[in-house]
Amino acid sequence: MSEVERHSYDVVVIGAGGAGLRAAIEARTRGLRTAVVCKSLFGKAHTVMAEGGIAASMGNVNSQDGWKVHFRDTMRGGKFLNHWRMAELHAKEAPDRVWELESWGALFDRTADGRISQRNFGGHEYPRLAHVGDRTGLELIRTLQQRIVALQQEDEREFGDPEARLKVFQECTVTRLLTVPDAGSEAGNRIAGAFGYWRESGRFTVFDAPAVVLATGGIGKGFKVTSNSWEYTGDGQALALLAGAPLINMEFVQFHPTGMVWPPSVKGILVTESVRGDGGVLLNSEGKRFMFRYIPDVFKEKYAQTPAEGDRWYTDQENNRRPPELLPRDEVARAINSEVKAGRGSPHGGVFLTVVGRMAGGTEEIRRKLPSMYHQFKELADVDITAEAMEVGPTCHYVMGGIAVDPDTAATPGVLGLYAAGEVAGGMHGSNRLGGNSLSDLLVFGRRAGEHAARYAEEIGEARREAAQEQLDAAEAEALAPFAVESAENPYTVHQELQQTMNDLVGIIRREGEMTEALTRLDELKARAAKAGVEGHRQYNPGWHLALDLRNMLLVCECVARSALERQESRGGHTRDDFPAMSAEWRRVVLACSIVDPDAETLSVRLTRGEAVPMRADLLELFERDELTKYLTDAELPGKDG
Amino acid sequence: MTYKADFRIWRGDTDGGELRDFKVEVNEGEVVLDIIHRLQATQAPDLAVRWNCKAGKCGSCSAEINGRPRLLCMTRMSTFAPDEVVTVTPMRTFPVIRDLVTDVSFNYAKARQVPSFTPPEGLKPGEYRMQQVDVERSQEFRKCIECFLCQNTCHVIRDFEDNKAAFSGPRFLMRIAELDMHPLDVADRQKAAQEEHGLGLCNITKCCTDVCPEHIHITDNALIPMKERVADRKYDPLVWLGNKIRRRGSGD
Numbered sequence: 105m106s107e108v109e110r111h112s113y114d115v116v117v118i119g120a121g122g123a124g125l126r127a128a129i130e131a132r133t134r135g136l137r138t139a140v141v142c143k144s145l146f147g148k149a150h151t152v153m154a155e156g157g158i159a160a161s162m163g164n165v166n167s168q169d170g171w172k173v174h175f176r177d178t179m180r181g182g183k184f185l186n187h188w189r190m191a192e193l194h195a196k197e198a199p200d201r202v203w204e205l206e207s208w209g210a211l212f213d214r215t216a217d218g219r220i221s222q223r224n225f226g227g228h229e230y231p232r233l234a235h236v237g238d239r240t241g242l243e244l245i246r247t248l249q250q251r252i253v254a255l256q257q258e259d260e261r262e263f264g265d266p267e268a269r270l271k272v273f274q275e276c277t278v279t280r281l282l283t284v285p286d287a288g289s290e291a292g293n294r295i296a297g298a299f300g301y302w303r304e305s306g307r308f309t310v311f312d313a314p315a316v317v318l319a320t321g322g323i324g325k326g327f328k329v330t331s332n333s334w335e336y337t338g339d340g341q342a343l344a345l346l347a348g349a350p351l352i353n354m355e356f357v358q359f360h361p362t363g364m365v366w367p368p369s370v371k372g373i374l375v376t377e378s379v380r381g382d383g384g385v386l387l388n389s390e391g392k393r394f395m396f397r398y399i400p401d402v403f404k405e406k407y408a409q410t411p412a413e414g415d416r417w418y419t420d421q422e423n424n425r426r427p428p429e430l431l432p433r434d435e436v437a438r439a440i441n442s443e444v445k446a447g448r449g450s451p452h453g454g455v456f457l458t459v460v461g462r463m464a465g466g467t468e469e470i471r472r473k474l475p476s477m478y479h480q481f482k483e484l485a486d487v488d489i490t491a492e493a494m495e496v497g498p499t500c501h502y503v504m505g506g507i508a509v510d511p512d513t514a515a516t517p518g519v520l521g522l523y524a525a526g527e528v529a530g531g532m533h534g535s536n537r538l539g540g541n542s543l544s545d546l547l548v549f550g551r552r553a554g555e556h557a558a559r560y561a562e563e564i565g566e567a568r569r570e571a572a573q574e575q576l577d578a579a580e581a582e583a584l585a586p587f588a589v590e591s592a593e594n595p596y597t598v599h600q601e602l603q604q605t606m607n608d609l610v611g612i613i614r615r616e617g618e619m620t621e622a623l624t625r626l627d628e629l630k631a632r633a634a635k636a637g638v639e640g641h642r643q644y645n646p647g648w649h650l651a652l653d654l655r656n657m658l659l660v661c662e663c664v665a666r667s668a669l670e671r672q673e674s675r676g677g678h679t680r681d682d683f684p685a686m687s688a689e690w691r692r693v694v695l696a697c698s699i700v701d702p703d704a705e706t707l708s709v710r711l712t713r714g715e716a717v718p719m720r721a722d723l724l725e726l727f728e729r730d731e732l733t734k735y736l737t738d739a740e741l742p743g744k745d746g
Numbered sequence: 747m748t749y750k751a752d753f754r755i756w757r758g759d760t761d762g763g764e765l766r767d768f769k770v771e772v773n774e775g776e777v778v779l780d781i782i783h784r785l786q787a788t789q790a791p792d793l794a795v796r797w798n799c800k801a802g803k804c805g806s807c808s809a810e811i812n813g814r815p816r817l818l819c820m821t822r823m824s825t826f827a828p829d830e831v832v833t834v835t836p837m838r839t840f841p842v843i844r845d846l847v848t849d850v851s852f853n854y855a856k857a858r859q860v861p862s863f864t865p866p867e868g869l870k871p872g873e874y875r876m877q878q879v880d881v882e883r884s885q886e887f888r889k890c891i892e893c894f895l896c897q898n899t900c901h902v903i904r905d906f907e908d909n910k911a912a913f914s915g916p917r918f919l920m921r922i923a924e925l926d927m928h929p930l931d932v933a934d935r936q937k938a939a940q941e942e943h944g945l946g947l948c949n950i951t952k953c954c955t956d957v958c959p960e961h962i963h964i965t966d967n968a969l970i971p972m973k974e975r976v977a978d979r980k981y982d983p984l985v986w987l988g989n990k991i992r993r994r995g996s997g998d
Contacts, residue, residue: 209863367775
């Protein structure tokens with residue numbers, strides 16, 4: 105192998121969205137030399153697309169809010185499959201993470217008394233989402249980006265080098281984690297760094313580091329209709345699998361109820377939940393607010409039974425219940441799916457979502473509260489949302505499953521020195537994520553991952569070692585393979601077929617036969633992806649980049665399909681046509697995916713069953729026993745084992 | 747409605763390049779980025795282009811379409827006649843890397859020269875109190891998606907490479923205005939805007955405002971007020987006197 109560029113750091117963060125940047129800020133603030141490696145330009149990560157807000161129980165709008173209420177809402181939203189410890193930490197720490205952003209320059213919308221305003225959102229009992237119009241993700245990413253610049257300015261003053269302790273390697277893709285043997289971990293190894301290539305030049309680069317934080321986001325690009333950007337190819341999940349760290353809960357994929365459906369080229373682009381949080385309603389082709397017919401038993405007592413009560417709730421939350429348009433996302437997505445199937449859909453296969461006449465301030469209020477939505481529909485669909493209804497339908501939005509992590513430290517149990525935070529990690533959101541809980545998740549667990557990666561890197565000190573040359577050679581050979589292929593497959597075609605397969609066969613409603621078929625097709629696609637060849641040279645070559653990303657998408661899609669086939673119940677983001685009920689027995693089951701042999705020619709996924717950790721007694725006490733009986737087995741209910 | 751469109755796309759790298767002709771299918775509702783993606787999938791797999799969100803939120807896919815700086819994802823094909831040739835070229839102000847991808851590191855270097863938000867000493871997180879009306883001015887500027895189209899179009903650097911060292915461009919002059927108008931920022935921004943970031947070079951032709959995909963009133967709401975603040979201070983007799991006294995006191 106030719107001489108390869110090498111960089112040595114204490115902590116390498118892969119991914120520059122909310123979780124990655126927050127982790128990097130934490131590691132650097134603790135004095136460690138930190139690198140951020142990201143596929144796109146700095147500041148372009150998928151976090152910018154988050155619209156509605158950050159959930160944090162600051163209680164600025166309704167003082168009855170607090171971490172316990174937020175914790176309860178999160179567990180209910182996830183149908184009790186969440187790792188309760190993550191939900192607890194998240195609910196407790198989210199307010200501090202939001203306030204901290206303000207001290208770094210974020211400008212949230214305000215309440216009348218000058219505090220951070222909070223808005224209603226699906227599944228949240230009180231107005232809880234700190235927001236900036238409907239572009240909260242942009243505010244978050246820009247604030248963290250500017251915080252990183254501030255830290256670099258500090259280093260410039262102290263060392264004469266702004267990148268002395270914190271450097272962003274942008275447009276650089278990591279293709280393999282590097283490890284060295286270590287008997288102390290489940291997979292028998294620990295982190296030594298990462299191997300990647302510069303997108304601009306195609307040249308390879310090696311990061312030597314004892315600690316790596318994966319913060320690469322989701323997997324949406326495995327599906328045809330998605331709100332996700334091109335980067336969401338399951339990189340972190342695949343890197344973890346290949347290094348020996350398992351994924352959990354991969355069957356739980358969130359289909360956001362409201363994506364654009366027309367024109368075809370924008371199908372899937374997100375329509376923020378704030379539209380409903382601020383008064384928007386869903387209508388079918390008969391003009392009926394159909395959501396009232398879809399309130400499931402577990403939520404019956406919490407939601408309005410009539411449109412009149414639902415409407416009153418916006419101004420009087422003490423005496424009315426919330427409208428069912430604000431049910432958790434999985435419920436709304438399934439309801440829309442049913443309406444369309446029953447022939448009551450909109451002309452382009454969705455339903456109607458309208459804010460016309462739903463805000464006291466009329467047109468002006470709509471444009472002030474939902475500026476991006478106004479802009480998006482006007483420019484991309486010729487629809488004026490202040491005068492017409494939008495057409496919306498479900499779109500693949502978020503994966504609840506992900507890398508198994510320790511709730512407190514974000515460390516993976518599989519590989520020493522490997523941490524994961526944000527969407528790439530699993531457990532926090534259970535079977536379904538509440539809107540607004542993602543941005544707060546990024547900050548809470550991004551900070552924790554950065555802290556513990558830094559601590560670990562400090563502890564390991566001189567014992568750190570570099571990866572063996574064979575690993576680098578193998579990584580290089582793997583990355584160059586698409587140039588050496590004869591009788592090449594077109595990587596774009598393989599990708600399109602993968603997306604179609606997942607969309608049609610492992611989508612919002614699942615059946616055994618279809619998922620078995622999907623697994624057969626995934627095997628075929630795997631074989632074809634191995635033959636995906638590229639034209640041209642290594643310099644900024646998107647065909648080559650996609651050919652390499654295919655490995656990751658195929659691996660994570662197989663995890664989704666295998667787990668979904670195995671779980672014989674319906675819960676949150678996993679709906680089985682053939683097993684429509686939720687099962688308390690299945691709630692305790694955690695499905696984990698790992699790779700049979702990471703060095704094999706063809707990679708295949710192994711599924712194992714684990715058991716959920718029982719919830720701590722003081723947290724169980726936050727719920728009424730009646731509610732717990734809907735989710736837990738008799739043996740798990742408090743007071744049974746005396 | 748499906749038709750075949752004529753596209754001319756600049757292909758090349760640092761060593762030079764040329765416009766290449768393509769004939770490509772266009773379907774109803776598509777944007778220019780869809781067409782670029784179709785070209786990649788069918789005719790030119792190695793055609794380099796930056797993009798991320800395809801929803802006008804990330805500011806990655808900046809380029810020039812028929813000579814006008816635009817986001818590829820927000821330019822609908824319906825704005826062109828079916829027989830019109832659509833020419834796509836990289837942003838002209840920044841060095842080309844390959845095809846439609848340019849080296850925008852100039853902007854990241856300038857961003858690092860703007861001192862960061864400086865809150866009052868002793869103000870703890872959670873204690874911040876600001877009125878909506880007071881944050882709205884800066885919020886407008888924080889809508890910026892950093893597509894750098896304003897930087898690309900600003901003739902101060904588009905036509906005069908030599909100005910790049912002394913001029914931060916509309917994006918970062920607006921960032922300074924944003925901080926200056928932040929209700930709780932205590933740093934002095936005005937002197938640096940003029941002396942270090944080249945505010946004086948801007949002659950308010952509003953080209954930046956014209957191309958802003960977020961419709962931010964960069965010139966009217968950021969640059970002109972900033973110029974006024976600088977001018978007020980420069981010619982304010984009290985400020986002038988204060989500066990004189992301070993200077994004398996510090997011994998220069």
